Amino acid sequence: MALGSKLQKMENCGNSRHMVKKILLGLLVLLLAIQFIRQSKNLAPTPSPADIQIRHPIPPETRRILETACYDCHSNNTRYPWYAEVQPVGWWLADHIKEGKSHINFSEFDRLTPKRAVRKLEQCADEVTEGGMPLTSYRFVHTDARLTEAQRKTLADWFDAVRTTITFAETN
C-alpha cells in the first residue's frame, strides 16, 4: 500500500472518532439542558372533599392497597420517587399521571354523575381483576404495587360494593 493512502486512512479514522466525540458531547449538553425543563408536580396542598373514601367507607387493608397501587396516577397526590427529578423520566411520569387522571381521579370521584361513577367502578374492577392495572412499568419498579391474587380480589370486591351502593341509591 502506498504511504499516501495509508495516511489517508489514518486521517479518516481520526475524523470519525472526532465526530463520535462531538455527537456524545452534543448529547451530554442536551441532557443537561433539559434538566431545567420541569413539569409542575401533582401535589394538592389540601385533601380533596370529593375523594371516593369520604362517602364510601373503606376497610384499612383495602385502603392501603388502593392508595399504594392506584393513587400515584389516579389521585391529586403522587408520591414522587427521586428519579422523577431526572429528565426525561420526570416528563414520562407526568404524562402517565395526566393520562391516568383523565380516565379516573379518585380524589374527585364524588363529582362524577352516578351513571359515570358506576361505569368507572366497573372498569376499575375489570382492570384489577384482569391485571391491566397498575401499569406494568409501575409494577416493575414498585414492588409493593405487585398485587397478589387475594389483594386483587379484595380491591375488585370493594369497587363492586361501592358500585352497588350507587346503583341502589339511583334506583330507590
Ligand code: HEC
Ligand atoms: C403508573 C400509573 C398508573 C397506576 C399506578 C395505575 N394506573 Fe390506571 N391508568 C393509567 C394510565 C396511563 C391509564 C390510561 C391508559 C391506559 O388505559 O393504559 C389508566 C387507565 C385506567 C382506567 C381506565 C381504563 C379504560 O378502560 O379506559 C382505569 C379504570 C384504571 N386505570 C384503574 C386503575 C386502578 C384501579 C389502579 C390501581 C390498582 C390503577 N389504575 C393504577 C396509569 C396508572
